[in-house]
Amino acid sequence: MDDSKEFSFTEVNTIRASASKVTCCHFSSDGKVLATGGHDKKAVLWYADTLKPKTTLEEHSLMITDVRFSPTMSRLATSSFDKTVRVWEADNAGHSLWTFMGHSSTVMSLDFHPNKDDLICSCDGDGEIRYWSINNGSCSRVFRGGTAQLRFQPRLGRYLAAAADNVLSILDVETQACRQTLQGHTKAIDSVCWDSTGDLVASVSEDSVRVWAVGSGSEWDCVHELSCNGNKAHSCVFHPTYPSLLVIGCHQTLELWNMAENKTMALPAHDGLISALAVSNVTGLVASASHDKTVKLWK
Incomplete structure (x- = not known):
């Protein structure tokens, strides 16, 4: 892969993270803590170097759908x-600081502005x-456009990528106007991720993975496309040290997709769906969370 003799991608740690599915x-931004959450209604913070538990957060009454650290x-x-x-x-997660209420349906995803x-x-x-104001503890804006997952563009935070059904909407963070509607998936998009520069955004549905280049005005092009051939892709993250490599979480396997050469390599990884992936650009670690109740670290 990647024409590099040094390239390797191996499991470095694994833990049974929950009694039920991890979603x-x-x-954390310094790479020292990994947070996980899922069907058991708890979020757990783990020391990333040892995968020993640090704190358990138990206030939600139903399953946790997303967990995000503030970048700042x-x-x-x-x-x-x-x-x-x-x-x-x-660092002191005994009780939540804020509980934001106002959604009339299940909250599927969240993100901090960079x-x-x-x-x-x-x-x-x-x-x-x-949009929620942490300082005021209140909702500052309500608009429409995302059901499955949303992610702010890193660093700049100019755009919000939001997936609903088989469409990825690119929303202007300041005005909430939809700048771009990215179409091409035939099945519902499950997850969205940006590369660390904020120049590329990837969207994953069961049948395909698409990578889009941030454009000026209306020019947002699909620059890479991968058909998943029944492999049930569900999550993705850009590799921390090889930016042309996308790590895709499927059913039981991790697919490493070299976008430059359009080659893939499959790794057996879990006994169930790989529901989420995370990456630390500080430590170079990739985390995979699965419905098989385990979390694994890769490098």
Whole structure:
């Protein structure tokens, strides 16, 4: 892969993270802590170097759908089927700092803005997107466009990528106007991820993976496309040290897709669906979370 003798991608640690399915995971910005969440209604913080548990967050009444660390502060947030978003202090997570209520349906995803400390965004199963002010503890904006997952463009935070059904919408963060509607998936998009520069955004549905280049004006092109041939792709992340490599979580396997050469390599990884992937650009670790109740680290 990648014409490099040094390239390797091997499992370095594994842990049974839960008594039930794990649905989400994310690294803290310094790469030292990994957060996971899922069907058992708990979010767990793990020391990334040992995968020993640090803290368990138990306030949600239904399964957790997403967990995200703030890129700028020592905070994390969780979203849940219980229609709430909770914000926690990462270093002293005994009780949540805020509980945001207002969604009328299950909250499916959330994200922190990369440089507006005060802004969290979340979306629910009815397609409603809400902006929350951490400082005020209140909802500052309501609009529409995302059901499955949403992610802010890293670094710049100019755009919000939001998936609903088989369409990826690119929303202007300031105006909430839809800048671009990216179409091509035939099945519902399950997950979205940006590369670390914010120049590329990838979308994954069961049948295909597409990578789009950030454009000026209306020029957002699909620059790479991979057909999944029944492999049930579900999650993805850009490799921390090989930017032309996309790591895709499928049913039981991880697919390493070299986009430059359009070659893939499959690795047996889990005994169930790989529901979420996370990457630390600081440590170079990739985490995979699965319905088989385990979380694994790769490097």
